[in-house]
Amino acid sequence: xxxxxxxxxxxxxVGKTTxxxxxxxxxxxxGRQVALVDxxxxxxxxxxxxxxxxxIVYTAVEVxxxxxxxxxxxxxxxxxxxxxLLPAAQNRxxxxxxxxxxxxxxxxxxxxxxxxIIDSPAGIEMGFKNAIAPAKEALIVTTPEISAxxxxxxxxxxxxxxxxxxxxxxxxxxxxxxxxxNDMMSVQDVQELLAIPLLGVxxxxxxxxxxxxxxxxxxxxxxxxxxAMAFENIARRLEGETVEFLDLDSANTNxxxxxxxxxxxxxx
Numbered sequence: 001x002x003x004x005x006x007x008x009x010x011x012x013x014v015g016k017t018t019x020x021x022x023x024x025x026x027x028x029x030x031g032r033q034v035a036l037v038d039x040x041x042x043x044x045x046x047x048x049x050x051x052x053x054x055x056i057v058y059t060a061v062e063v064x065x066x067x068x069x070x071x072x073x074x075x076x077x078x079x080x081x082x083x084x085l086l087p088a089a090q091n092r093x094x095x096x097x098x099x100x101x102x103x104x105x106x107x108x109x110x111x112x113x114x115x116x117i118i119d120s121p122a123g124i125e126m127g128f129k130n131a132i133a134p135a136k137e138a139l140i141v142t143t144p145e146i147s148a149x150x151x152x153x154x155x156x157x158x159x160x161x162x163x164x165x166x167x168x169x170x171x172x173x174x175x176x177x178x179x180x181x182n183d184m185m186s187v188q189d190v191q192e193l194l195a196i197p198l199l200g201v202x203x204x205x206x207x208x209x210x211x212x213x214x215x216x217x218x219x220x221x222x223x224x225x226x227x228a229m230a231f232e233n234i235a236r237r238l239e240g241e242t243v244e245f246l247d248l249d250s251a252n253t254n255x256x257x258x259x260x261x262x263x264x265x266x267x268x
Contacts, residue, residue, distance in 0.1 A: 002110040003238075005117050006039075006135035006164075010151030012122030014143045015172040018208055020119035021049040022228070023139075025217040026235035027115050028082035035074070035113040037106060038088040039131035040121035041096050047087050050077060051215020061089040064101050070108055079220060084113070094126045099133035106134035115238075124158060132159060137166040139199060143173045144185035149193050156196060168199035170234065175204045176248045200234035202227050203248050 007020045017040075024036045038046040041061070047053045058073040063086075070086075077083040086109065089096060109116045120131035132138070138159050142152040152169075159167055171190050178184035187201055205227035211218045218228040226246060233243045 002113065003115050003137060004106055004110055004135050005115065005137045005139060005238075006120050006131050007117060007139045007141060008120035008128065008131060008155055008159075009141045009148070010122070010124055010128075010155040011142070011148045014141050014148050015202070015208075016122075016141050017045050017049055017119050018212065019139070019141050019170060019172065019202075019231070020046060020117055022217045022219050022231040023235055023238075024083055024115070024117050025050075025077075025080060026219045026232045027117075027238065028077070028080040029219065029232075030235060030239060032082060032115055032239075033113045034083045034115045034117065035086060035109045036083065037086045037109070037116060037118045039102070039118050040127060041088045041092050041094045041130075042090065043121065044088040044090050046119050047075070047085060048215060049212055049217065050083075050085060052077065052085055052087075053215070056087050059087045059089040060105055061092055061096055063105065064097065070105070094121065094130070097130050099130050102130045103134040124155065128155075128158075132162055132164065135159075135162075135164050137168075138164050139168050139170055140194070140196065141170045141172055142190065142194070144171060144179075144187075144190055146185070149185070149190055153194055156194060167196050169194055169196045170200045170202065171198070172202045173204040174201055174248065180249070198245075199237055200230055201245060201248065202230040203246075 007016050009016055024034045028034045038044045052075045055075045058068040062068045063070050063073045074084040106116050118131050121127035140152050142148045179186045203226050205225050207225050219231050221228055236243045
């Protein structure tokens with residue numbers, strides 16, 4: 001059965017587009033046919049994170065205006081043949097597309113692709129309404145900050161009102177050392193506030209910035225970081241696998257242990 005999933009949050013800057021790019025790539029690596037849809041008309045970024053910005057000829061708006069066929073607007077990934085991108089128009093505002101038109105586009109993609117992943121824009125205005133209109137499932141991305149969690153809670157209510165019942169949580173940019181020092185909300189804190197099932201926890205990783213600038217999703221790295229492993233585990237959970245959550249606390253402890261040993265060796 002084909003799956004239509006919107007990745008959303010309400011708040012900007014929590015990592016929706018990074019999650020969309022890495023999750024789409026991770027699912028494609030598992031052999032699934034994946035179509036990524038950039039629903040952020042006017043401010044598209046998904047093409048940059050995938051390194052496909054120079055390959056765009058047509059966008060979703062040209063498809064809707066019948067200036068091209070849907071297949072012509074799809075940008076095939078240069079590294080992963082199972083992945084395509086339907087880009088948003090950068091020179092149009094969010095009112096350029098209606099929820100009904102978005103449904104037409106996404107439902108057409110769902111006949112050919114196992115996963116259609118919609119990258120929702122920030123906010124809860126027209127762009128958000130377009131993104132959630134065709135969705136059957138939702139992944140809520142939040143960082144462990146009270147403002148982000150509050151916005152995520154509002155979005156959960158809006159999704160449920162729209163009839164999207166299958167909603168899961170992804171907590172991004174967690175810092176175990178800050179959690180242990182009581183300077184950051186814990187995974188449990190966020191779960192209790194939002195009361196939706198947890199799908200994944202992604203540690204804060206400066207390599208996200210490097211991968212964004214290079215247009216290379218983290219999951220393509222030959223030496224995957226903990227964040228890349230977390231994205232791959234989320235993809236496997238979506239596929240129905242039972243995958244243990246990464247023990248970020250022990251990983252953090254191991255890093256400090258190695259640093260201490262290194263410092264001791266240098267002193268000696």
